[in-house]
Amino acid sequence: MSGLLVLELFLAIASAAVIVMLAVALYGSNRPAPQSEVSAKGYAIRRYWFWTILIVAAIGFAISIPRFPYGSAQTIGKHYTIVAQQYSFAAPPTIPADRPVVFDVTSRDVNHGFAIYDPDGKLVAQVQAMPDYINHLPFTFHTRGHYTVRCLEYCGIAHAAMQGGFDVR
Amino acid sequence: MSAISIEADAFAPATAADLRVARRIMWTYISTGLAIFFLMMLLGIAMRAEQAGWVTFDPGWFYALLSLHGVGMITAMAIAGLGTLWYLVRRETPLDPRIAYLAYGFFVAGALCVIIAVFPGKFGSLWTMLYPLPFVGTYWPSWATGVWLVGNALVMTGFMVWCAQILGALIARFGGILGMLGIGYVFNIRGYEEAHREPPSPQMFAAAITAIDGIIGSTFGLAAGIGMLVHWIDPSVAIDPLWAKNLIYQFGHTFANLTMYMAVAGVYVGLPLCTKREYHTSKPLAIAWWGTLLFVIIAYFHHLYMDFAQAETVQFIGEIASYLAAIPVVVVTVFSGAMLVHRSGMRWSLGSMFLYAGMIGWVVGGTAAVLDATIPINLDLHNTLWVPGHFHTYLLQGVLLFTMGWVFVTLEQRSATITSLAMRWLIGGTIFGGAAMFLLSFYIAGANGVPRRYAVEPAPGPELATVATIGALILLAGIIIAAIEALRLARLPKAQEAAA
Ligand code: HEM
Ligand SMILES: [Cu+2]
Numbered sequence: 001m002s003g004l005l006v007l008e009l010f011l012a013i014a015s016a017a018v019i020v021m022l023a024v025a026l027y028g029s030n031r032p033a034p035q036s037e038v039s040a041k042g043y044a045i046r047r048y049w050f051w052t053i054l055i056v057a058a059i060g061f062a063i064s065i066p067r068f069p070y071g072s073a074q075t076i077g078k079h080y081t082i083v084a085q086q087y088s089f090a091a092p093p094t095i096p097a098d099r100p101v102v103f104d105v106t107s108r109d110v111n112h113g114f115a116i117y118d119p120d121g122k123l124v125a126q127v128q129a130m131p132d133y134i135n136h137l138p139f140t141f142h143t144r145g146h147y148t149v150r151c152l153e154y155c156g157i158a159h160a161a162m163q164g165g166f167d168v169r
Numbered sequence: 170m171s172a173i174s175i176e177a178d179a180f181a182p183a184t185a186a187d188l189r190v191a192r193r194i195m196w197t198y199i200s201t202g203l204a205i206f207f208l209m210m211l212l213g214i215a216m217r218a219e220q221a222g223w224v225t226f227d228p229g230w231f232y233a234l235l236s237l238h239g240v241g242m243i244t245a246m247a248i249a250g251l252g253t254l255w256y257l258v259r260r261e262t263p264l265d266p267r268i269a270y271l272a273y274g275f276f277v278a279g280a281l282c283v284i285i286a287v288f289p290g291k292f293g294s295l296w297t298m299l300y301p302l303p304f305v306g307t308y309w310p311s312w313a314t315g316v317w318l319v320g321n322a323l324v325m326t327g328f329m330v331w332c333a334q335i336l337g338a339l340i341a342r343f344g345g346i347l348g349m350l351g352i353g354y355v356f357n358i359r360g361y362e363e364a365h366r367e368p369p370s371p372q373m374f375a376a377a378i379t380a381i382d383g384i385i386g387s388t389f390g391l392a393a394g395i396g397m398l399v400h401w402i403d404p405s406v407a408i409d410p411l412w413a414k415n416l417i418y419q420f421g422h423t424f425a426n427l428t429m430y431m432a433v434a435g436v437y438v439g440l441p442l443c444t445k446r447e448y449h450t451s452k453p454l455a456i457a458w459w460g461t462l463l464f465v466i467i468a469y470f471h472h473l474y475m476d477f478a479q480a481e482t483v484q485f486i487g488e489i490a491s492y493l494a495a496i497p498v499v500v501v502t503v504f505s506g507a508m509l510v511h512r513s514g515m516r517w518s519l520g521s522m523f524l525y526a527g528m529i530g531w532v533v534g535g536t537a538a539v540l541d542a543t544i545p546i547n548l549d550l551h552n553t554l555w556v557p558g559h560f561h562t563y564l565l566q567g568v569l570l571f572t573m574g575w576v577f578v579t580l581e582q583r584s585a586t587i588t589s590l591a592m593r594w595l596i597g598g599t600i601f602g603g604a605a606m607f608l609l610s611f612y613i614a615g616a617n618g619v620p621r622r623y624a625v626e627p628a629p630g631p632e633l634a635t636v637a638t639i640g641a642l643i644l645l646a647g648i649i650i651a652a653i654e655a656l657r658l659a660r661l662p663k664a665q666e667a668a669a
Binding site: 002003004006007009010013014017018021024025027028029031032033035038039042046049050053054057060061064065067068069070071086109110111113115117121122123124125126127128130131132133134135136137150151152153154155156157158159160161 | 228229232293295297299301302305306307308409410411414446447453475476477478481484485488489492496500503504505507508509510511512513514515525528529532533536537539540543544545546548549550551552553555612613615616617618620622623624625626627628
């Protein structure tokens with residue numbers, strides 16, 4: 001799910017939460033009522049409220065499962081080896097478009113991140129680059145052009161300058 | 170205040186002198202925590218200003234400050250929260266004050282080591298110090314790594330001492346673990362009612378969960394820390410990087426997350442004082458806390474979502490655990506908190522305002538967290554500025570506000586005075602307005618893929634950092650004014666009928 005979409009969803013939920021919380025606190029605040037009266041109503045609402053939250057969370061969870069990004073050494077697609085090290089990436093210069101590929105990502109020294117930004121600068125996928133391990137990231141590119149790779153795990157003094165890239169043709 | 174009553178009890182109730190000692194311990198912890206918070210806030214502003222391009226310093230210093238800011242802030246919030254909880258537990262059961270000072274000594278010693286590692290050591294492996302980073306390609310001397318590791322181990326040891334004391338006291342007080350966790354109550358509510366027995370008060374759940382998960386978390390943290398210390402002494406001893414990551418994030422996530430569960434005790438005790446209503450332990454509250462107890466310690470798997478080498482089942486469990494650790498307690502506590510305030514005729518003093526706003530911050534920060542804890546979303550947000558966006562909301566507009574709310578409620582009750590309306594608007598406006606600018610910039614940058622922990626950020630990072638820095642300066646002004654107001658209230662004479 002794209003970051004900007006998540007931002008919109010988040011801002012919608014957050015503003016709703018702020019408005020509801022303020023309304024609960026302020027509505028009727030000039031007409032105090034005994035706690036027992038407020039609780040009786042509150043407990044009735046609370047039951048529905050719990051179930052609503054639970055169901056929404058369960059739906060979100062179910063939707064997310066088929067979208068897990070995890071690949072393995074056996075994942076179908078052409079495999080490309082990516083080796084990260086302080087402070088550069090060894091990556092192939094070109095990757096084919098519209099075909100499943102798998103990045104086999106590792107590191108020569110410390111933990112790094114391998115994050116792919118599309119030609120518009122949008123973050124489209126990432127995986128950690130770890131010493132002693134290979135992480136398999138499956139991906140299919142549909143947009144052609146030059147992609148930038150950035151390190152997304154703090155790795156030392158030049159972390160922010162650690163970049164690479166490839167062309168998708 | 171029947172929820173915190175200790176009358177019908179085998180234990181000798183705390184005397185006025187006991188409570189005076191306990192209050193002194195609480196204020197020692199809280200003032201230390203808030204003082205560290207203040208210094209760390211200045212470092213935070215310096216870093217954000219650097220990212221905005223207002224000032225330039227060497228990236229090595231940027232990461233050294235970031236290391237100190239990260240560990241310092243979490244520890245600051247923890248110290249304040251632990252002090253409050255210690256006092257609240259002391260109201261209900263005997264505790265030896267010397268142990269509280271022992272734990273405090275460990276915290277102070279640990280903080281000093283960490284500061285020395287950064288000034289002059291320039292240690293810059295961040296508070297997550299993922300192995301083998303603190304040893305490979307470093308720009309700081311090796312001694313700084315050692316001192317940093319020792320400092321962290323001291324803080325964890327202090328935390329363990331605190332947890333062990335509280336756990337022992339609560340088990341004794343409630344006749345075992347089942348009583349302490351309200352298990353006996355939930356499965357035998359009728360029996361409790363017939364015997365006129367009260368279940369543990371909500372704040373005792375906060376203390377119990379902090380103590381149990383704190384011991385578990387510190388064990389993991391110490392395992393990682395000692396492992397790295399051994400490697401520091403003898404580099405031929407190798408550690409598995411994935412194991413190290415698991416241990417470190419288990420500790421880091423648990424410790425950071427628990428600061429919220431410590432601070433929330435301020436809501437359980439403070440809001441009833443403001444609303445003149447009672448906050449009782451209910452069945453949903455107890456069950457929600459069990460969820461937190463179980464799931465906080467494994468929710469950390471979400472920090473390893475992008476480690477595809479980790480078994481996929483673990484990732485799956487991580488997503489469930491993240492949901493279940495966060496949602497129930499927030500839903501129950503915030504719902505009951507809002508119900509407490511609704512039509513209570515409560516006055517909006519600084520104390521009640523901070524407590525209520527803290528609940529809003531908790532929900533908002535929690536929402537951002539749960540979204541990011543969803544794996545397909547994490548693919549686009551992991552290690553972007555979204556992450557500091559979420560946890561600064563949670564910590565700055567949740568944990569810190571709960572702490573400040575508790576401080577103000579206590580001061581207001583003690584002096585039977587509340588701050589003038591103009592002053593409340595000024596403080597509320599600067600703190601909430603400044604924080605909103607500071608936090609929104611993180612979220613917007615993160616949603617646009619700007620990485621976190623970059624001394625120099627790609628676009629649109631620097632523009633947003635400018636907005637954030639202005640927001641943080643406004644927030645700083647608000648915090649300073651609030652601190653002055655707190656000191657003024659603290660110096661007023663004690664009113665006749667002082668609570669808390
Ligand atoms: C006005 C107050 C604050 C300011 C200006 C501030 C600023 C910052 C900045 C600029 C970063 C680096 C973000 C990045 O590029 O990755 C950061 C990270 C962090 N902050 Fe704050 N912060 C503030 C309050 C807090 C509070 C209250 C806490 C905790 C209780 C906190 C805990 C942290 C942590 C844990 C990190 C992550 C360190 C790391 O990446 O290793 N901050 N903060
Ligand atoms: Cu890096």
